[in-house]
Amino acid sequence: MAYRDLREFITLLERKRLLARVKAEVDPAWEINGITNKLINEAVTSGKSPAVIFEKVKGHKVPVLCNLIGTLERLALALETESADERVIREEWLKRIGHPIPPKKVKTGPCKENILTGEKADFNAIFPPVIWHKGDGGAYIGTLAIQVTKDPETGVQNAGIYRMMVRTKNETGLMFPAVQHAGQHLGKWRRLFPGKPMPVAIAIGTDPVYLLAAGAKFHHPPSEDDYAGALRKEPLELVKCETCDLTVPATSEIVLEGEVYPDELKPDGPFGEYTGHQGAAQMLNVFHLKTITHRDNPIFLGEREGYPSETGLISLKSKEYLIYERLRKLPGVIDVHMPREGCAFKLIIALRKSWPGHVNQIIQSVWGDLDLGLSFRYIVVVDEGVDIRNPAHVEWAVSNYVQPDRDILIAPRSPGGGGGLDVSQPYSKRRWSAKWGVDATLPTEEYEAEGTKAPELCDDPDIKAKVEAQWGKYGINP
Ligand SMILES: Cc1cc2nc3c(=O)[nH]c(=O)nc-3n(C[C@H](O)[C@H](O)[C@H](O)COP(=O)(O)O)c2cc1C
Ligand SMILES: [Mn+2]
Structure with missing residues (x-):
């Protein structure tokens, strides 16, 4: 059953102990800023942080509700998804x-x-x-x-x-x-x-x-x-x-x-x-x-607002879903992810690379998307199998596979990319942003060109699965 209004959603959050009521008087000039900053940072680091109602705002009758959709858990509750x-x-x-x-x-x-x-x-x-x-x-x-x-x-x-x-x-x-x-x-x-x-x-x-x-x-x-x-x-x-x-x-x-x-x-x-x-x-x-x-x-x-903020879930996730919907129709695209720390600029793509040049074509097709491509100033493409929701795994791929003079595609003088908010440039230069795409896939085609095969990963998926299935037997963390 859909929520009839904000109040029904608040009642549910309260029942699930996902909402805090601040009864102490808070100063709207600085305290709401400071408290919500702490809460949203907790949301980003631990995934846990309650929505909050400031019931007594100094000099005012109306309560202020913040951090409503600050966590994935509350995004899922708002949408009433199964998980x-x-x-x-x-x-x-x-x-x-x-x-x-x-x-x-x-x-x-x-x-x-x-x-x-x-x-x-x-x-x-x-x-x-x-x-x-x-x-x-x-x-x-x-x-x-x-x-x-x-x-x-x-x-x-x-x-x-x-x-x-x-x-x-x-x-x-x-x-x-x-x-x-x-x-x-x-x-x-x-x-x-x-x-x-x-x-x-x-x-x-x-x-x-x-x-x-x-x-x-x-x-x-x-x-x-x-x-x-x-x-x-x-x-x-x-x-x-x-x-x-x-x-x-x-x-x-x-x-x-x-x-x-x-x-x-x-x-x-x-x-x-x-x-x-x-x-x-x-x-x-x-x-x-x-x-x-x-x-x-x-x-x-x-x-x-600022970083981090709820915008990382309210606007950013729908963008991720819509770009995924379009990219998954292209050959080889397995998954995409927009991490919150990417501030809407960063897109990570898991690709089953199938021919030389495939990675660059995928990057260029994102930049060419008139509705959704504007903000993506920084695209990283990794192989299928790399966990794109784990920043350490993405960093592992970049650290191991990238030759910067070969694998970084630069699109100079592009629209979007933050526009007036592109703080990597002084104000007078912000009309255009250069964009970069990083090919962090294993360079199989380079090995093939010299007649050798790229090294295989030393992890064995079969052994991993077998151990996982009987983990309880070892009594390590029961
Ligand atoms: C908290 C928050 C504040 C926003 N403020 C602005 C804004 O001031 N100007 C703007 O262009 N977009 C802003 N956005 C982004 C737009 O809401 C978003 O791009 C939306 O898709 C625009 O939809 P529309 O083009 O259908 O109106 C904001 C998003 C959030 C979550
Ligand atoms: Mn619209």
Whole structure:
């Protein structure tokens, strides 16, 4: 049964002892930052770390929920998969999105319990001013906020996650770059309705699967609404906004309604980015708030960005699944993995290498993928059999098999690769990034060219399996 709302998911986490309630007063200027930093680091190193609700945020009534999807275990619980094994989650995810389920329109819902308009439509009435990273330019209410827009040509709704820094009581920044669907909607809107503002609705605190769908880069049509339905195996229930015809999940904790003028830009940031560095201040679009609707006793869901962060599961995993779906159709591709420490730049591929040049062709096909290939600045290809989820094994392959002047493929002056966030370059050079692909497969073809055979591994899979099967007999660790 799909989660009806965020609260049902919280109840489950609490029952499973995967949620902590902090009753001590915390200062939104620094304490939420520090506590969530410790928790997400624990999540990355040990895989264990609870979601947390800060019940008493200094000077504010609304509680703040963080680290919601910080671990694979909670990703699996959100998706209600049978196990938290990465491959099981991936197979289930790909199977489900093959059958999109259209949303159901409902007349009203809990998100309409309170409607704040005019002077009352004020961010300060709802949101504790959390400073997620020390150098941020202000409080961000949008870190896990879901922006809903509509394609002005096709009418298909989009949902994506985009940051929002509070500028005034009813204005935030909005980062809608042209490579993202929300940015493409804004571009079309500018052309079709010059000078007019485009409506945007923002849902905060929804059922966890809608959040995961918003973090994924799907092909349209259909909408993320339909993919969320597929992933939760039940239609999403959506209600119409008060001020426009966009629709949002009826059980959202908080909904912000407003508009954005395509050509209006104001200073925004800095903001702590997923690379782990403070991003520069920049000129961004502006969200003008018209109305807030919210549930009684709303919960504010947010996350610390930076590295590590929950983004490593919320956006990165869906990208891994979608690139796997495309690459596995190519001959020889066995498996792919995006490690969290790769910050969306790194892709590891296990390949059954079948001809000279095969590895480079696979790397080039990733870079050539218009939707998913942009970010992969660093690709490592290893042989089938290397455990690509174990960084030590991947490093073993690189250390043993790579001749750098032979096995590193460099694509100069490429799009993507972090763009404005590519901290390996000074600001003036960040328009383009060079990309590198590392062939860390055993160079069998080189041995064959000199008429010899590449050395075999000294591990014997048969002996390993036999010992494993009767391990108990030896009484070593009973
Ligand atoms: C916490 C978080 C914050 C994000 N912030 C932004 C952002 O400010 N701008 C942006 O372009 N992408 C941001 N993303 C990435 C997009 O949400 C992601 O690429 C998504 O697939 C976009 O979907 P869309 O193109 O369907 O709107 C963020 C992702 C997460 C998880
Ligand atoms: Mn989209």
